[in-house]
Amino acid sequence: MSHTYRYPRPALTVDIVVFGLDAEDLQVLLIERDGKPFRGQWALPGGFVDVGESPDDAARRELEEETGLSEIFLEQLYTFGNPGRDPREHVVTIAHYALVNLNEHDVKASSDARNAAWFSINDLPKLAFDHSEILKVALDRLRAKVRYQPIGFELLPKKFTLRQLQHLYELILDRELDKRNFRKKVLATEIVKETNQFEKDVAHRAARLYRFDQRKYDRMTKQGFNFEV
Amino acid sequence: MSHTYRYPRPALTVDIVVFGLDAEDLQVLLIERDGKPFRGQWALPGGFVDVGESPDDAARRELEEETGLSEIFLEQLYTFGNPGRDPREHVVTIAHYALVNLNEHDVKASSDARNAAWFSINDLPKLAFDHSEILKVALDRLRAKVRYQPIGFELLPKKFTLRQLQHLYELILDRELDKRNFRKKVLATEIVKETNQFEKDVAHRAARLYRFDQRKYDRMTKQGFNFEV
DNA sequence: CCAAAAGTGTTACTCCTACACCCATGT
DNA sequence: ACATGGGTGTAGGAGTAACACTTTTGG
Numbered sequence: 001m002s003h004t005y006r007y008p009r010p011a012l013t014v015d016i017v018v019f020g021l022d023a024e025d026l027q028v029l030l031i032e033r034d035g036k037p038f039r040g041q042w043a044l045p046g047g048f049v050d051v052g053e054s055p056d057d058a059a060r061r062e063l064e065e066e067t068g069l070s071e072i073f074l075e076q077l078y079t080f081g082n083p084g085r086d087p088r089e090h091v092v093t094i095a096h097y098a099l100v101n102l103n104e105h106d107v108k109a110s111s112d113a114r115n116a117a118w119f120s121i122n123d124l125p126k127l128a129f130d131h132s133e134i135l136k137v138a139l140d141r142l143r144a145k146v147r148y149q150p151i152g153f154e155l156l157p158k159k160f161t162l163r164q165l166q167h168l169y170e171l172i173l174d175r176e177l178d179k180r181n182f183r184k185k186v187l188a189t190e191i192v193k194e195t196n197q198f199e200k201d202v203a204h205r206a207a208r209l210y211r212f213d214q215r216k217y218d219r220m221t222k223q224g225f226n227f228e229v
Numbered sequence: 230m231s232h233t234y235r236y237p238r239p240a241l242t243v244d245i246v247v248f249g250l251d252a253e254d255l256q257v258l259l260i261e262r263d264g265k266p267f268r269g270q271w272a273l274p275g276g277f278v279d280v281g282e283s284p285d286d287a288a289r290r291e292l293e294e295e296t297g298l299s300e301i302f303l304e305q306l307y308t309f310g311n312p313g314r315d316p317r318e319h320v321v322t323i324a325h326y327a328l329v330n331l332n333e334h335d336v337k338a339s340s341d342a343r344n345a346a347w348f349s350i351n352d353l354p355k356l357a358f359d360h361s362e363i364l365k366v367a368l369d370r371l372r373a374k375v376r377y378q379p380i381g382f383e384l385l386p387k388k389f390t391l392r393q394l395q396h397l398y399e400l401i402l403d404r405e406l407d408k409r410n411f412r413k414k415v416l417a418t419e420i421v422k423e424t425n426q427f428e429k430d431v432a433h434r435a436a437r438l439y440r441f442d443q444r445k446y447d448r449m450t451k452q453g454f455n456f457e458v
Numbered sequence: 459c460c461a462a463a464a465g466t467g468t469t470a471c472t473c474c475t476a477c478a479c480c481c482a483t484g485t
Numbered sequence: 486a487c488a489t490g491g492g493t494g495t496a497g498g499a500g501t502a503a504c505a506c507t508t509t510t511g512g
Contacts, residue, residue, distance in 0.1 A: 008232040055310040204462040205509035433489040434482035
């Protein structure tokens with residue numbers, strides 16, 4: 001079946017910048033292209049928006065189809081629509097960004113034949129289309145956003161040490177933070193609660209584990225906060 | 230001529246929330262619809278994105294066609310694409326917002342037969358489609374943005390008094406500000422320069438006129454600043 | 459007992475906030 | 486001379502930034 005319109009329409013897609021965190025680096029999830037153009041190059045996961053489907057739903061669907069990731073933090077980023085960005089035709093893409101905790105989500109579950117892999121944001125391959133630009137905008141957004149909304153927590157496991165949280169902020173903001181001031185600031189927000197559990201199997205004093213206060217977290221995500229670490 | 234695609238595509242439009250400022254209120258520019266659906270209701274200016282045209286260009290073109298406004302500050306806001314937002318078919322719209330100085334731009338120049346008018350944001354009519362929601366998001370964005378980027382200046386004439394600037398901030402943020410602290414803060418940014426001109430024809434001491442320092446303005450627009458008035 | 463990271467307070471400084479009076483101009 | 490808004494300074498408080506040592510644990 002084919003579809004006819006009175007006027008031509010740009011194609012509409014979604015692309016998703018998925019950020020993850022390992023011990024070393026902030027990472028991005030990329031897909032190896034198997035079709036033209038840019039065959040064999042790495043690209044952001046994404047695909048067409050179906051008629052009758054919201055862009056947000058399309059982003060979640062594509063992400064699950066291509067990488068197996070579901071039920072993660074996902075937000076709209078920006079819409080890119082310069083006519084030259086896809087050599088085949090005019091394709092407008094609604095870019096999103098997502099945050100996942102690598103310990104609790106496994107990307108190998110991908111049902112798609114295509115190759116998916118994590119790359120450090122400090123060591124990225126050349127990307128297809130204008131995806132480098134999209135990634136840059138996503139990173140800028142992430143950096144700006146952690147300063148006034150507690151979204152960074154989405155990248156950590158449910159229970160985490162304050163050092164892990166600090167490390168996350170250091171990776172995102174790309175600078176070192178003072179340990180004492182950081183702890184004071186985080187605890188002052190009351191967004192984390194201490195547990196009675198501790199790290200295991202470390203060759204030094206074990207750090208206390210904390211978890212989010214979901215009620216405070218939700219309130220602060222809506223209202224915003226000032227976290228000028 | 231008609232156009233056939235293998236898969237159906239959502240329609241793609243732009244809508245623009247144009248903010249203006251008069252002595253009393255923050256205003257929004259609306260268009261009276263003359264076609265179905267929502268005939269006779271007020272709506273945001275906007276229209277279809279042509280193939281081969283960037284969304285940004287489409288927004289500028291539609292704005293000029295419908296209201297005569299050109300060469301104004303315009304930025305992408307958010308893309309709205311819930312399938313139910315237009316009763317005819319699935320229409321995805323890339324919403325933008327624009328800021329204009331009402332003294333230097335005249336909306337009567339509209340070449341389009343449709344009726345265009347300014348409305349106070351405190352006294353809005355019922356809007357077509359999901360345009361009330363778009364307007365709300367635009368207003369939230371404007372409020373958030375004036376705190377860290379000097380975009381509010383776009384709403385003022387080239388030369389203005391500090392009282393006008395303060396009034397603008399009070400209208401956008403919807404609260405009163407302290408005159409002395411506001412002046413200190415603005416002058417400390419060095420984004421405005423004093424001129425040797427003064428207000429005319431006022432029945433009291435004439436206020437000094439200021440203008441932007443364009444170099445500082447551009448730098449701060451890019452880098453952001455903290456303007457927690 | 460050594461290595462490694464956890465955990466903890468104080469001080470100086472900067473920035474923000476609150477607040478009231480005199481000045482210049484036109485009528 | 487009076488009415489109207491223009492223009493100015495200071496003091497107290499809050500928050501930020503800089504900084505070093507002791508504690509706990511495993512090997």
